[in-house]
Amino acid sequence: MVFPAGPPTPVWEVITGYTRYWLVVAALDLGVFEELAGGPRGLDELAEATGVASRRLAVVLDFLVTAGLLTTAGDRVFGLTPTTRGYLLRDSPLSMVEMVRYSPGPRTAWPELSATLRRGRPTRSVEDDAGLFYGRLAIASAPTQQAVAQATAALLPDPGEGALVLDLGAGAAPWAIGMLRAWPRAKALAVDLPTITPFAEAAAAEHGVADRFDVRAGSYLDAVLPIGEAAVVTIGHAIGLQSADLAKALLLRARGALRPGGFVVISDYFRPAEPPAGRGLEGSLPQSMALTLLANTYEAEVVELPTLLSWLAEVGLVAWTTRQFLPGQLVVVATEPGQAPPP
Ligand SMILES: C[S@@+](CC[C@H](N)C(=O)[O-])C[C@H]1O[C@@H](n2cnc3c(N)ncnc32)[C@H](O)[C@@H]1O
Structure with missing residues (x-):
């Protein structure tokens, strides 16, 4: 032959x-x-x-x-x-035009991938230029993520008059804004780096929720956060942006911000613990996201789902429901143990 x-x-x-x-x-x-x-x-x-x-x-x-x-x-x-x-x-409304451009990160990172993998870090990280890159990424991911946020809100009980949604690592705040659109009586606080919060404010104005929306410019790891007040805390595509210890610290802060019976919503492209069986997009997308982070950041790494679940347990939370609204992307809704599962 x-x-x-x-x-x-x-x-x-x-x-x-x-x-x-x-x-x-x-x-x-x-x-x-x-x-x-x-x-x-x-x-x-x-x-x-x-x-x-x-x-x-x-x-x-x-x-x-x-x-x-x-x-x-x-x-x-x-x-x-x-x-x-x-x-x-x-x-x-669900445009991915900017995702096509910015989801792979800066183009210069890819030809040097083998050297990056050997060295354990890229020569440049998007963190060096966080304002510029995350600003673009925030705008790019917002349309689809706002739809995912609205679908997630539909699973949760209406949190009621004046309930607080706290969006950590908000970007253009698709999570906060999606939930405000689902819950007309709720309000939101979006936390992100000072270079990014203007994108969140602009998006809130664009979607007509600016009167119920506030921002806090600073790191979600040390900014002053509300305590025991939030009906929902969202962490959209940010749990893997730091070391494991800091990711756990972030979850602990999220839990501290929750009111009794509240929910922490974590969305990301979690890597399966086992190698994917087939060649489909659902298997390859989390691997592709993991490689993109290795190619473009010093610290970030795509977290495996069992790792997230163990971190949640360490801060006294359990997964209440896990959903996949878009290929490869999981939404984990966590709460205190003992809450009845969703209908
Ligand atoms: C991948 S974007 C996700 C944006 C949005 N949450 C979403 O799901 O589409 C990650 C966001 O986390 C923010 N971020 C990274 N490190 C942060 C920190 N230490 N404190 C606050 N925000 C941070 C970035 O600026 C960026 O806006």
């Missing part, structure tokens, strides 16, 4: 994964998806709108069709798929 190992399909999938990423970045830069927001258009019309010669743009559009991001009936007329319309238009 000439090819005893069978066809090199997985190898080509890796290589086309790289080109597919840059294809989508180029399509966003060229405004391809926005040009199709009003409905299907022909190649020549799109070429004129994007400023790319038809024969070059045809390569981009055909590749986007194979990636499942455009439709065509083979007539050189292209249209958006439901996924592209839902996630890759700038003004979509």
Whole structure:
């Protein structure tokens, strides 16, 4: 047999994964998806709108069709798929346009990944430039995370008049804002670094909840927090941003802020304790997030779910329910032991 190992399909999938990423970045830069927001258009019309010669743009559009991001009936007329319309238009409520750009972290980190892995740390960390990078990431992740927050709020009892939602490592505060939208009588306090809280304030104003929303600029590890008052404390994609000892200190602070019967909500891409069985996105996404953190930060590491559960036990909390609203991302709702599970 000439090819005893069978066809090199997985190898080509890796290589086309790289080109597919840059294809989508180029399509966003060229405004391809926005040009199709009003409905299907022909190649020549799109070429004129994007400023790319038809024969070059045809390569981009055909590749986007194979990636499942455009439709065509083979007539050189292209249209958006439901996924592209839902996630890759700038003004979509669930837009992931900025996630495509910023989720992998700074581009320069990837070519030096092998050296980073050997050395145990990158030459530069996003923490060196926390304001700039986390500011972008905060805006990027907010649309989808606000939807996850609203879905989580729907699981919880309405906390009542004036109840406090405390959002730690809030970013653009999708957790606080999503919960305020679900609970019109609640109020929120968002804690993040001083360079980031302006993004939270702007987002609260944009979503019409500024009158029930406050920020505290500082580290969630040492800022003054309310004690025994919060109905819900959220920690969205921040539990793995520090060493294990500091992560436990953060959970202890969250527990201290809770009122009796309150909930701590921790969302993240927790790494399964066992290697994933299959090749699906749900298995690979937590690994991809873990690698992104290794490539781009000094300290951060994707936490394994059993580790989180043991940290929760150490601070006197138990998981009340665990949900997955988006592929790979888990939402762990914790509370004091003895509360009846959700209906
Ligand atoms: C990955 S973002 C998550 C944003 C948002 N919670 C979400 O789920 O989309 C992590 C956030 O934690 C913030 N952060 C990191 N270290 C922090 C600290 N010591 N104190 C407060 N915020 C911190 C970052 O500035 C950033 O906004």
